Amino acid sequence: MKINILKKWLLALGGTALLFTSCEKTNEGPNITANNLKGMFVVCEGSFNQANGDVTFYNPDSAQSIKNLYYKANGAALGDIVQAFEIVDTLGFIAVNNSQKVTVVNMKTFKVIKNISGFSYPRSVVRADKNSVYVSNGNGYSKNYIYKIDLTSLKKVDSLAVATGPEKLIVVNTKVYAAIAGGWKNDGKAVVEIDPSTFKITNTFTVAPVPIDIVADKDNNIWAYCKGVASYDANYNATYSNMGISKINVSTKVVNTFPLTTMSASGTNNIAVSNDGNTIYYVNDGLFAMPVNATALPTTKLVNQLFYGLDVDPQSGNIICLDAVNSKAIGYNVNGTEQFSFQTATYPNSVVFSY
């Protein structure tokens, strides 16, 4: 009798357990094939110390997107604070800042080929020349270098010491330009020019304090988005001073700075250039557009919204603005009219295009 009671009890327990098992699944998204990785790659930092950064892929033709492309392709997390992404032929180089690595992926499948270690604070990646990519590294306190990675061996082969906190890297007219922001010390105010043939600094341009992003216009002028020096009150509210947008004429070496009166941008990819190189777009307390020959900053906003980053689609000319609050990418035309939007992973900061 009592054994029967036990059997019934155990059956009831098992049945109850079944009620609690679930078939919950995560949303896996559309399948990737070797031929459809053409479109936009949104670099998503993820939350600090959560290792949930990734790259969101969006195909504007089909409007299909994969929110976590790396995870879907590799079945593993990419890492903590995905900072930058550069496509080099069939390879993709992803700088993962707080995981201290550069991950190399196959651009047909997005599967990982190699994790290059030996970085302390990687920030930006750019193809410097036919044989190498450069990675900016350093937060101001240590190991402030531009590292050279050989494209054949996928190894670090050289390093160039720079001033504190190198940030964005771009290539203009065979030269590499690096914004030197100062890292956590917030004391940088330079853009340096590096000659890839010698891997040495050939010019240094003084700009407004803390240049975090740079782009080049149709005349090969370098535009630096300078965030200004931050100071904190007793309640850790930040105020910025001496912020501005500096225009560097690399031929004449003249730098003109357009001062900003406020600083509301919280990301690091805050300036972009139109397809024809005639217009500079930047974010602050909104999205602004400025002709490259303008003599003053615009006073009206193209879009009245805070964004965490932006880039320009080379195919359509649309301005892709990144909303970190809602984890969304929004495409606007040159008039500031929204064309489309899609969900991204957490903290989207920039877009890389591959068509």
Place this chain on the structure above:
Amino acid sequence: MNRFVLLVVLIFSPLLLVISTCEKVVAQSITDTVFQMSEVVVTASRNQHFGNNFKTEVFTRDELGAYAGESLSRFLTSNTALNVKAYGVGGALANITLRGTATSHVQVNWNGFPINSATLGSCDISMIPAGGFNQISVVYGASGAVYGSGTFGGAINLDSYVKPEKTFSGSVQLGYQSLKATDGSATLHIGNNKVAWQISAWGAKSDNEFTYYDYINLNYHTQTDGAWNDAGVIQNIVMKLTPASTLEVGLWYQVKKYNIPSHVGSTSYETQKDSTLKLFVAYKTHGNRWGLQIKSAIFDDYQHYWQKASAQSSVNSIDSHISATQWYSDANFRYYIQPYLSIDAGVTGSYISADVSAYGDIKKEKGLATFIGLKYDKRRWSWQTALRKEWNSDFYSNILASFGASWQLIPDNWILRANASQKFRKPTFNDLYWVPGGNPNLKPETGYSAEIGSQSTIWKNTHAKLSTDLSLYWSQVRDMIVWRPAGAYWEAMNYQRVHSTGMEAKLLFDIQRLHRKYHSSLMVTLNRSIAQSNADTQEKVMIYSPKIITAWETKISAGIMDFTVWHHFTADRFYEDNALLKPYQTIDVQVGAKIPVTKETKLGIHATVYNLTNTRYELIRLYPMPGRYWSIKMSYTF
């Protein structure tokens, strides 16, 4: 539901009072009205007195002593099916959740006073030495009216009380783990009929070294940056002032330093040092049918956390100091109207201050709570009802009501129980004052919990016994405080409602013949905990809330030898809205002996292999747990 609970209390309390006193009206005319309650009953703490209708697991010094030198985190992981969330092993931060709620919903008490962090609301159970107390009890769904703020999940009581009686006993223990950890502890208990003194001291040092698979960098990594050390002392003195009164004084001092290891896929240079000084004094006196307890405690906690940008950096990129002082006083008077019917009235005062750099200045909070409770306990029937009201500097609770009842369906063999309780939790200092993101306009969390349960002996004879405990529970948390992104920063908000339902089952089987013992226990917890934001109807599963946890222990003792196997299983659980941590199971094995040296002394030697199958798992994502490792312990008890 609040109204329903209050309605139950209001309807049933007077009804039960009438029913229960009716039979005694007749007997009163016959029985002598002078009666004397036993000291242990009349001086039982409020938590103990009103705890018998709530599911409680009690662990005595005999069980806790085997974990001397280790933390409560280790003990609960091995011996329960509770959801222990540890950020690694050994000295790593560890919290506990009960019944699908949050870590700040478990109130941890030392001699009746909450030791939860005033800044975070949770309690780091890695700072609690398993062998430092005479008894540790886990009260599931503990009454909000009895315990106050923060018991949506339950409460853990750490009790150090020693009784003045003639005794001389103690133990010394040394242990070593293959994680390159060494620990030691000693306990001494001396007493006579007037004074009892107990002291426990411990120390541990660990390199915390083990190899794990880094699934972000896709390689094996040996953790070498997680060293920690911990040392402390807990002592209690109880003095019998008169035959009917005692004075108890307790002290708890502890210092721990922990190099927080880099988590998976990153390198960081973080260190944390915690120190705590807790002092406690209690005066108890009683008469034939009344008891009075007046007690006071002060807890002084300090934490220093610093982070470097690189190993070589001479400057700290983050340097945080947190200092918090909590002072509590409590008075409780109990009167026995009849030997089976008692009434308690109490008042608790508190003063909390915290000095945290992120607050901008020192923050303070004053609190006052009043309590009244009624308990009936006679023959096969026991019930209780309680009311509480709390006031704090910035907010107050509604009147919290709770009700509990148990009925011995078959005396000593089958007990049914039920309880319901209103709950509340005040916002923590971090929720209110952290800059940026703290929100001084936060409301307290409110809600309720209810449970029905059954404890039964299914079968027994002179040598064996099979028993069970089954609980079904429901709870709700309203206006749960969650930190959410708000622009560039995160902000504390009264963001969501949480509904938690579940079942806890325990099956125990014991056999004893002469010097051979067999003990097996199987614990299963099932939980479904759903969060729904106040802004929309979308439901999400609470993160780090597994649906199933099982714990199975089998122990065989023969003469001086013993052999134990533990098996644990934890189902998958969300660590983000749409991302799951995989389920895992571990097996631990222990073999040992307790060798009698003299009639009253024993030498113990135990060897344990943890995670025998070398399972790769995490309790918190990115914080790896070690694979297979071992320990050896020697103990001497007298």
